[in-house]
Amino acid sequence: MSFPSLKIGDLVARLPIVQGGMGVGISLSRLASAVAQEGGIGVIAGAMVGMREKDVVSDPIEANTRALRQEIEKARSATRGIIGVNIMVALTTFAEMARTAVESRADIIFSGAGLPMELPRIFLDACEQKKEQFRTKLVPIVSSSRAAGLIAKKWLMKTGLLPDAFVLEGPRAGGHLGFSEENIFDSSFSLEKLISGVVDVARSLEDKAGRAIPVIAGGGIFSGADIARVMNLGASGVQMATRFVATDECDADIRFKQAYVNAREEDVTIIHSPVGMPGRALENEFIDAAREGKKKPFKCVFHCIKTCDPQNSPYCIASALINAMKGNLDKGFAFCGANVGKVKSIVSVHELMDSLRREYDEFMAGFWRDRSPAQ
Template sequence: MSFPSLKIGDLTAQVPVIQGGMGVGISLSRLASAVANQGGIGVIAGAMIGMHEPDVAKNPQEANNRALQQEILKARALTTGIIGVNIMVALTTFSQMVRTAIENRADIIFAGAGMPTELPRHLLELCETKKQEFKTKLVPIVSSARAATILAKKWLARCNYLPDAFVVEGPKAGGHLGFKPENIQNFEHALENLVPQVLEAVKPFEDQKGRAVPVIAAGGVYTGADIRQFLDLGAAGVQMGTRFVATHECDADERFKQSYLTAKQEDVTIIKSPVGMPGRAILNEFITTARAGLTKPFKCIFHCVSTCQQEKTPYCIAQALINAMKGNLERGFAFCGANVFRVNKIISVRELMESLQREFDETVSSVSKGMHAMMNAGAKNKTPAER
């Protein structure tokens, strides 16, 4: 049995898997295009994407926009598949990067780490000022049904635009989390509870507009069996991050990937990020030192995140994540999902997708065998008259 396709408006992904946008520099054009070539949706992470540009410290806005354009064009040269961009609402360059992504024909913009209330305005204004039709799909990342409802109402009221899909991200995700620290382990906020709630919240808007708004499950999705579970709950697809780090095509340094291979379950920790949100990462000496307040104060040169509390934090998160991406984990740390300890080898994106398909098929097969066995047992228990 093949995976069902994932449809977002007029876009169709043959595999219902979105590769999560992972910054800084973990998912760029190489990984995104590899995923797209396997029928999934590849995603370029916009956070500090201009880190390799020579003028990033002096002119971060221009450097990041330039780099985003280059990465989209690189991905386009490598695939005819679906390429998305993840742009954090908290970025100081959010508006400009959204417009850059739209003008360069990104297929989808995924926007989280804040409420992207103004996202559709940028698309509509560009269509009007450029006298062109831009078809970029707009997909908010939310962590609750309430957030989905608020965004749908605001987008419709202000722009008469309904989100093209929602990604609902649970507390097992990697990186910055949209939950209070005390709620991360709370079963009420588990992804399997959030997905049905968001589906229910979205239904009235689908009825109002007469079109589907796919809901994509994210955070802790690891196997083909997990994919089956969330599709059975009504999700149209899933988003996965951790599994794609452990691929040859991932844009991070090999030492970053190795940190995933050596991570144990007890190494997975929740940090208090300088941007004001909790985050899931692999515990290392850098994090331990930061918690003890022993890292030296720094001068902010990137001004990348509007919510960063630079006067209260002992380190620059942008620089720490850039260091980690380059493999310099003594001066940074690796964000990860809750299941990182299950990673045991680096494989190709193709091998990963094929293994997910096999696991999905095995789950479907085992369910059908179980139902068949139950039916046979029921038939054996019937009297000759009942048969």
């Protein structure tokens, strides 16, 4: 029974669990290495990773790429497990960050918040310029089979490369969502309904790729039983984020983690992010004030998100998320998944993985019992 491994090309994760990248500063090397050490895939969030660097305002590209390199090195020195990075397409530093991840030998780049059409070109350019065959796997994060198909078609046409896997992020995920506000609560867009379409796209590409293209499903996965259910629908693994916030090793301030423990289901809200996408977050006075028009336009020190229009945004999303990560929730807000209300305590990554494994085993034992012929 027990968890099957997750294979992405020649990488084999003992547990089929990817810790979703969480910006700003929620998943850095500490959390990522703890997850990787347990046998999952740990992911460092690239968004504003250079926030603590002295030159982040004067030279944001240098500050962010340097900090990303250092976080990857720190994670590497803590574990021999699989370390990925999450680089959002919407970042103005996307190309430099992706290139840095490849050159720093990140095992995997996960990329969403837009379609990562340029990712394979950036990868090939890095290989060519460094005269080295890097092995970084390229994994788009999508919200539909259509996006998966479009990305694969464009990558193949322009570079001959295909994705090494897909992450399918459903509408119950935390942070920015790849769905319109109407579709977030429309059951025809549920993660469970979307899986088979993306799995079909992945399967249709496998002959050309000459390898398996696993689909990793995320957004609202809370228990081991949830993992079993989406894997029974064709996913090869899961991406989970909210559960990893409430761990000792999560890189956020304890007040951020405590906000998760205190959250009730009715505290979860959908915001219109200055990024131009809906986002799921914990409602608080900061969000209420922005909604009521009480927040003032701000001076933008570094245009970090391509789609952000600082002149017409009620607040700076980077500052709001950095404040929240530091525990100053009155000056920002916490992104969260739809299931945050079920989080009851802060545990170690090891304890979390153990409980997920137990729940998975229990669910699968029942699953096979129900299917075995009556004695």
